[in-house]
Amino acid sequence: xxxxxxxxxxxxxxxxxxxxxxxxxxxxxxxxxxxxxxxxxxxxxxxxxxxxxxxxxxxxxxxxxxxxxxxxxxxxxxxxxxxxxxxxxxxxxxxxxxxxxxxxxxxxxxxxxxxxxxxxxxxxxxxxxxxxxxxxxxxxxxxxxxxxxxxxxxxxxxxxxxxxxxxxxxxxxxxxxxxxxxxxxxxxxxxxxxxxxxxxxxxxxxxxxxxxxxxxxxxxxxxxxxxxxxxxxxxxxxxxxxxxxxxxxxxxxxxxxxxxxxxxxxxxxxxxxxxxxxxxxxxxxxxxxxxxxxxxxxxxxxxxxxxxxxxxxxxxxxxx
Ligand SMILES: NC(=O)c1ccc[n+]([C@@H]2O[C@H](COP(=O)([O-])OP(=O)(O)OC[C@H]3O[C@@H](n4cnc5c(N)ncnc54)[C@H](OP(=O)(O)O)[C@@H]3O)[C@@H](O)[C@H]2O)c1
Numbered sequence: 001x002x003x004x005x006x007x008x009x010x011x012x013x014x015x016x017x018x019x020x021x022x023x024x025x026x027x028x029x030x031x032x033x034x035x036x037x038x039x040x041x042x043x044x045x046x047x048x049x050x051x052x053x054x055x056x057x058x059x060x061x062x063x064x065x066x067x068x069x070x071x072x073x074x075x076x077x078x079x080x081x082x083x084x085x086x087x088x089x090x091x092x093x094x095x096x097x098x099x100x101x102x103x104x105x106x107x108x109x110x111x112x113x114x115x116x117x118x119x120x121x122x123x124x125x126x127x128x129x130x131x132x133x134x135x136x137x138x139x140x141x142x143x144x145x146x147x148x149x150x151x152x153x154x155x156x157x158x159x160x161x162x163x164x165x166x167x168x169x170x171x172x173x174x175x176x177x178x179x180x181x182x183x184x185x186x187x188x189x190x191x192x193x194x195x196x197x198x199x200x201x202x203x204x205x206x207x208x209x210x211x212x213x214x215x216x217x218x219x220x221x222x223x224x225x226x227x228x229x230x231x232x233x234x235x236x237x238x239x240x241x242x243x244x245x246x247x248x249x250x251x252x253x254x255x256x257x258x259x260x261x262x263x264x265x266x267x268x269x270x271x272x273x274x275x276x277x278x279x280x281x282x283x284x285x286x287x288x289x290x291x292x293x294x295x296x297x298x299x300x301x302x303x304x305x306x307x308x309x310x311x312x313x314x315x316x317x318x319x320x
Pocket of ligand 1: 012013014015016017018041042043044046075076077078081085102103104105129130131132133242243244247
């Protein structure tokens with residue numbers, strides 16, 4: 001495979017984000033006359049339609065997928081899952097394999113994976129993304145690139161506009177890509193916390209939240225403000241098409257851990273953590289992380305959910 005050419009692609013982790021990205025990668029591969037994208041997901045039933053309707057083929061195992069591919073993209077739930085999947089990919093020890101990981105991971109996790117990849121002759125890249133599943137679907141993600149220079153230039157040759165609209169290059173050090181994603185999520189969760197507070201205050205003071213949302217759109221026309229503002233105004237907290245509460249709490253924990261390790265206070269995220277915890281206890285793990293607002297509403301004496309009722313139903317089956 002020449003420097004700027006790509007060969008066979010693979011994709012592991014076809015959740016809310018990965019399924020959209022793999023579909024776009026498949027469209028690209030087909031348009032270039034490349035082989036079908038090899039796909040693997042823990043829950044096989046979730047990828048049947050991708051295999052049927054796009055230029056994808058289900059691999060029997062992660063190691064089979066690694067053997068067949070030159071570049072494997074991954075988008076996985078958390079650090080433990082990334083360790084387990086990436087180690088299986090590395091163990092295939094396929095000469096020149098590039099693993100492009102889009103998961104949001106703690107920086108030292110990316111460093112460890114990079115070191116282990118090097119020992120196996122694999123190139124590991126930390127390439128987290130900004131944007132919700134809808135942006136993944138429309139290839140509107142902002143993509144962070146970090147890893148070896150020759151791998152970065154190979155990935156640069158197709159990743160925009162295939163998976164995203166732009167790239168931020170963080171250089172060779174894979175921990176820096178992971179770090180930028182966490183710093184960015186500090187801003188996004190901070191925005192969700194502030195919107196939660198502002199919409200709760202608007203409702204408590206009897207102000208029309210539609211007019212308040214009109215103000216948000218006009219004065220803060222950034223995606224995070226507009227998209228999360230709408231979810232919080234309407235109470236639309238289903239995690240099926242967004243970022244789940246456990247995922248959001250994972251990222252909040254990373255931010256707080258970075259704060260602890262560097263003696264940097266993170267008071268906004270500490271508050272968001274409390275509201276996410278409340279939302280989780282009353283609505284459960286399948287909520288979107290913007291349900292932070294439900295936690296805030298409870299502390300202000302409001303009903304947590306004003307649109308769809310996401311309240312966990314009491315389980316009386318064990319007689320408790
Ligand atoms: N959603 C967003 O808005 C967003 C935006 C930017 C970045 N991210 C990051 O992208 C990553 C994926 O997020 P997502 O929203 O797509 O999450 P998701 O829908 O929960 O998907 C998680 C993926 O990880 C797989 N997985 C979980 N546990 C596993 C295990 N033990 N072994 C193997 N595979 C396992 C899941 O497989 P199953 O299908 O079998 O569960 C699924 O493919 C996360 O790191 C997240 O922080 C998310």
